[in-house]
Amino acid sequence: MGFAENRGPYWRARYKIAPGKYGTVKDPTGATVRFLTRRAAEQAAQDEESRVRAGTWRDPSAGRISFGEYANQWFAEQDLAASSMQGYRYAIEVHLLPEFETSPLADIRRGDVNGWEKREKESYAVNSVTTWRKILHLILADAVEEGLIESNPAAKRRGRGKRAGRSSVRGPEKAIVSPLQGLLLAERAALLSGRDDEFVGCVTKQYTGARWGELVGLETEYVRPEAIRIEWQLYELDSGELLRCPPKDDSYRTVDAPAFLTGLIMDHIRRTRPEPCHCHGKRYVFRGLGTARTHRPGAKLIDVARRAGVSTGTVSNVLNRPERVAEATRQRVEAAASELGFIPNHALSPAAPHWRRNGFATWVFQPAVTGWYPKKAPQEARPVPLLGEPWPGVPVRGRNAAGRADACWVPIRPGLTPHGLRHGHKTDMDGLRTEKALKDERMGHTDSSISAHYSHVTNDMRQNLMQGLTRLWEEALEQRRELCSGSPVAVLDGLLRGLS
Known part of the structure; x- marks a missing residue:
């Protein structure tokens, strides 16, 4: 039973925590509360002891651990995918510790968190700041469970503290392309890279919906006559290392592929004869661009x-x-x-073993989509200079490229990203009236609803989808041939001439 202990000029409240162990009532800063009367001390002691018996008691001094010390302990205990660990580390080290590192957990208030979030939004994208606040919420939620603090100051009460109307974090609709636009994009990508790899890669992504890491990590042994097996991905860490790991959310799957696509990929493998890479010892379908290619285009x-x-x-x-x-x-x-x-020496540069996300997106994909090279000091953003013949134009490189050019590309679909091809594949399946179970299987999504538990994929569903995707491909080829009967890209040129 709690009791009051006379300390001369004041009383302190004592209560039983465990057999042979007593605690003293303290304030949120960890200092002993000095009561003026015995009765007040006894009442406080009894209240604390009742919390001990109810299992809701927390040691006030525990909250004096600094956020930085606790966050480091918390991060060390996590065992997540490499991508998640990388994101957590960045959020903690770059955005949370500079603000909260020396603050005791018990001193962090809701107003402190809201003020930090507001300042961050002035300099960074809203979606990014929202993600960092969620990580802060996870850290402090675990501190609550461990009894270090009573409540989570990063928790948001729905609808409080913001105006009604359109959500400020809602982004624009994801850009997608039609089958013809995707074909033109793949052709331009091959012209920019100077090889057929990018053509085959873009078409593969468009007609399978594979994620970027799954496409980069596609090994030759997983390409089959009627399907592609998604068994691994290559995830690029901040250090530049490409980590061979399972696909996102362990979404191992076999993606049915139309005959035209598997034939395109297998011809590509026979033509390029991939060798095992030095970093993983595996044969990958797609190679990266040479180092010189990225830093000194030619x-x-x-x-x-x-x-x-x-x-x-x-x-x-x-x-x-x-x-x-x-x-x-x-x-x-x-x-x-x-x-x-x-420049002959540049032509002899060896191909890099793997695509790099930034190099591909910045110097191949976006110029193909928009018709513009990005800004890179000392040069400003500029149109891709072209020699107009043969159509759709061959990129001019080297000294005075703009002066020697006589054409440039118009945009295909501004705002499109490599991931947009995955969105486009899902949209194409919607247009082909593909059943949800098959769409989820191809995209690597999991539906835990009861209705999904009773839905199954049949061979007829697969065949209907393959026929639909083949029809879209053939229509795109016909439309492309109407624009011009040939192509500077060898693999596409062969396909167009085969239509005659």
């Missing part, structure tokens, strides 16, 4: 071949064994090399 040997209308072997002979080439052909190749600003 025409490649295949660009010269396309411009001159000859094979890459003929260009190689002009460079190394000109006596084996007819004079007229040699002059045509040399003229094409001059127009494109071709």
